[in-house]
Amino acid sequence: MNSLILDQLKRDKILDLLKTGKRIDGRALDEQRPLIIETGVIPKANGSARVKLGDTEIITGVKIQPDKPFPDLGDKGILICTAEILPLADPNAEPGPPNEEVIELARVVDRGIRETEMIDLHKLVLIEDKSVIGMFIDSSVIDSGGNLFDACSYASVAGILSCTVPKYEIQNEAPVLVEGVTSKPPIKTLPVSVTMARIGDHIVVDPTKDEESCMDARITITTNSDGNICAVQKGGSDGFTAEQLLQCSEMALDVGRKIRKQFEKLM
């Protein structure tokens, strides 16, 4: 909401360029910024990743520990993804309780990984209804350059792919860590989140911070390895037509395939 005049000027410039089929950073409309994934950056975590998507940079750590299952889900392990924007990541970010944008970010990242059923949670049960393995995937935005949704999602997926699950044995009904034995997490599918912004009548993939500041509406679509659509979130202060949304769903599948190849290299 800051610098309204600058936003208006940026919007005019970005729209003028879009009318000629170009974007402010020279990308094609359906082209993502380069995605750089580095894993194992935090050795004390069970899994970790540092992801750069253009100017946006995320660090994700995965911590795995035994936990009590949720009361109504005794046959499933626990999976919780969070996301936060660190105060050092953006001049407008402030320390303190999360605002609605940050809560939405965390919930959309979590939903993408949960609804695609990336991890077989049934395989994380130690004693049904009593003891399960919990996976906590915490992402921190350390530099914000637009499209935090996809960047946090990619970092979370990369963190999960890089993690090793410690082995727990049950002794006297309590889980005890078995030193030196680990396994790969039970991965079922690779979720890929693709966020698109509508600026005027144009749909652009992976918006930058400037594009986000002047977009009309936003949509994040997460697909799985089988080409199913598993999670959607519309955002922004305007809407889409049904045709635009169907176009977005196709774009999400296309762009998703390319990103998924990058994930496959991590497996």
Place this chain on the structure above:
Amino acid sequence: MVKTMTQLMTEDGIRCDGRRLDELRNISIKVGVLKNADGSAYIEFGKNKILAGVFGPRDVHPKHMANPDSGILRCRYHMSPFSVTERKNPAPSRREIEISKVIKEALQPAVILKDYPRTVIDVFIEVLQADGGSRCAALDAAAVALADAGIPMRDLVSACAAGKVADRIVLDVNNEEDQEGQADMPVALMPNMGKITLLQLDGMLKPEEFKTCMQTALVGCKRVYEVQRKALMEKYFQNGEQ
């Protein structure tokens, strides 16, 4: 999986609450139910019972939120502690904060905020009893309450969910279907402008199913619109005037 499917739907497509695949739950809307609010509405959507009250345009507090170029819209979706089976902590949960945000963004395209710079329009939604699809029902009531407050709008906003239950696409997902079903997709539409202002999904849909599901939800939105329109007509055109 097979066990839950037989519970949720019979062989010939009759759902656990007796509805057909493309049938809405009962909806009734009353306009102008609160004295103090500038506009209000009460909706019963299946077992959902929801109140919406609108205040404004009025002064913005805190002042730094004011926008010199346009009015702002604020929205609070809140569930009463007694609205669900297990008592809900009255403090706003992360879920409620997210829903408040998506409802605000679903209403915003319809409200002509440019006419009211430096002011705020507050929309307060209280879910007194929750069933599946409470965010859609809440949106339906909020849009009617905005109209009742006399706020200039480009269109109403009508919302309805569709989903996938026992491998079939169904309209207006209820609580059991939301918990046990395969997908839930809430959609909000500005019916006269054909603009979709809310779209969420959790579940798993093939691309063709995604399309069908969205189209099914849009049909539901249009039916909800008729109910909203009738409720407004009843208050404002009682004697058959147009």
